[in-house]
Amino acid sequence: MANATAGVVITGVGLVTPLGNDYPTFAANLLAGTSAARVLVDRDGGVELALPVCQAEDPVAPAGWDAAAFAALPRSQRLVLACCHAALEDAGLAVPPPDLTSLPDASSKPPHRSPPHGLPRIGLVLGSGGEMLRRWEGDWMQGGREVFEGRGDEQTLAELTGRRLGLAGPRLTVAAACASANYAIEVGRRWIEQGLVDGCLVGGVETLTAICRAAFYNLRALSRRTDDPQRASRPFDRDRDGFVMGEGAAILMLQRADAARGQRIYAEVAGFGASSDASHMIIPSNDPAPAAEAIRAALRDADVEFAEVDYINAHATSTPVGDRAEARALAEVFGTALPQIPVSSTKSMTGHLLSAAAAVEALACLVALERQQVPPTINLEHPDPECALRHVPQQALPHAIDVAISNSFGFGGSNTTLVLRKAA
C-alpha cells in the first residue's frame, strides 16, 4: 500500500446538497437513509410537467459577507461560493469577505500582495457540464438576452469564483457529464503533485432548470413515480423506472499530506482511473470492458489490491441499462472477491446530481470512512437479479472501511473511478 503521508489529502469540505448544507447534517441523513425527493411541477408554455426531484436548500451568505449582494447572484454562483468558502474555512484558511458587487478584472492584481488565504496559490477545478446552457436559460428567465446577443465573452463559473475569492492559482472547468467532478478531483490532485498549486478546491455543481428537466424527461431517463416521490430513486431494484434529478454542489479542499500539519484530514485521494466506451453518446455500452478498465486503472494508480476495497459507492442511477452495465463491470473486475464488498448507491437518497454527483458521492465515501458505516441503498426492495451484488438495502451497515471507491459514469461514454483511503 502506498505511503499516505506522501499523497494528496482532503482537508476541508463545503456542501450544498439535498441532504443538508453542512457535513454533520449530510452524514446523519445519509446514514439514516433519508430521501430528499419531492414532487416539483413546472408549468411552462401552458404545459404541466410533474417530476420527483431532490433539491437543495438555498445557501445562506457566509458571516461577514454582503447578504443582499450574495442573494442577487445567480444560484449556481451562490452554491459554488458558499461551498468554496466553507471548504477553505473548514481547512483552517482565512477567507476575507469578497466584494460581490463588482467583478475583479482578470488582469488586475488582487488587493493582497500577501495571499489572503494563508496559502500562496490555491487553484479551483470545477465539474460543470451544462453550464452555459443553464446560464443562458437563467439569464433569459430574468429577461436577459445573453444567448441571442452572442458576445462570446462569457466567463466560466470557476473563473468568476476564483476572481471573487482572490484565488491566486489557476481555475479550470471540466466536464464528462455525470463523471465531471471525479475529473475535477483528479486534475486538482495532479496540480498539487506537479507543484502548480499549494492547495486546490475541487468539486462540482449542478442546478436544475425547467429546460434541463424537460430534456431529461424527453430522453425517457427520469422516474415518473410522482405518486410516491421518496420511493422513486431505487437503484438496482427490479421496479426502477429511471433516475431522480438532484441539485447542489460539493467542494473539497486538497493539500499535500505533508503540508497539512495539524489539520483535520478526511481522507487521502489515493487513485483515479478513466476510460471511454466509444459506443454511444447517451447509452452505456453493453460491453463491460471499458468501465472495468477505469476501475482497474484507479486501483493500479492507488496501489490497491481488489481484496483491499472495503466499500463501493456505485454510480447506479436507477436506470435498468446503466445499473446492469455497472454490475457487469464490477463482476469483471472483482470476480470472486465481489460478494464480500458492500456496494451501495447513495443516489437513492440524494437523487442524481449529474455534474456534481461524483463530488457528493466522494463526500458519502468520506462519511463511510470516518463513521465506519456503509450508507444504504434505500428503496431496494426487490434486487434486479442481473445486479448480483452485496447490496446494503434500506439501512446503513457498520463495516470496517479503509479503502472506498466511487464510480461515476457519464454521457459521451465516460467512465471514472476514484479511490479514497482512510487517513492514517
Place this chain on the structure above:
Amino acid sequence: MDLPAEVGFAVPLAGWGVAWADLPEVAALRRVLPAWAPAQTPAHFLKHADEQTVVAVAAVDRAIRQWELPLEAVRQWPIVAAPQCVGRIAGAATLGRFARGGAPTVSPHLIPQHSLHSVSGALSILLGSRAPNLGISGGAGAVEEGLLGLLTLVAGWNVPGAWLVGTAMEPEPQLTDEGQCVNQPRAWAVALALDRQGAAAACGQLGLHAARHPSAILWSGAKETSADPAPAALAVAGPRWAELTRQLEAAQHSGRPLQAAWTLSAGVRIELAAACPSRAARAAA
C-alpha cells in the same frame, strides 16, 4: 520539503489540423463521416451534433491526413476538447420553442449534444478510442484552460499521446428569438496531436513551465504570439481558438514556424512551438 524553483515539461507535437466552416458548410459536413470512423457508425451520427463538434471532426481528420498520423496509435490517445460557448444556437432555439410550447418542445439531444462534454464524447466514439475523454472550459478562457488541462493530464497519466481540440464560433452567432442567425458566424477548430512515444515524427512541442516560489506569482493573463521571423499582429485582445487556427494555417502555407506562449496565473506559462509544415504540404510544394 525542498522544491525546485521551477517545474516544467514538454510534449512532442506530432501534427495539427485546422478547420472552419460557415453554417451552410457545417450542414454539408454533417453528412460526411471521416474515413477513419468505425464501420458501424451510423451515417446520421453528426445529425444532431453541435456546430463545434462538426468542425472538430474536420480538424482531427485534417490532422490525421496531413501528418499521416498512424490510426492505430492515435486511437489510443485521450481526447481533451475545449469548446467555447458550445450550444448557443441550439440553446437559443430551445428557449424560443419552450416559451411557446413548454417541456414537450425541448429536444432530448440538447444536453447530450450541446454540453461541454459533447465535442470530446463524439470524437471519442468516432475515433473508437477507449482512452479518457473530457471537455474543458466552455468559456472565454478556453485556449488557456484547454492547454493547461491537457498538459496536466498528459504529465500525470502514463499515456502514449493525446488530442487537444479547441473549438469556437467567431463571430459568435447573433440570433433571433426563434433561434435564427442574423449574422454569418463561422465555426473554427484546431486539433493538436501530442505524441509522447514518437509514433509519428515530431513537428514541434507543447510545454508547460511553472514557478513554484510565491514571489514568482504572476497575476495577469498575458499572451505573446509570433510567427517567426516576423511577429504576427493579433487583432483580438485575448487568445482565441479562431486566432490560433488562422496562425497555424498561415504557418502551414508559409512554411514559417509558429511560436506562441501564454502566461497564466500563479506563474504558469504555456508554450507552443510548431516548427515545420506537414509532410503532405511539403509533398504538395
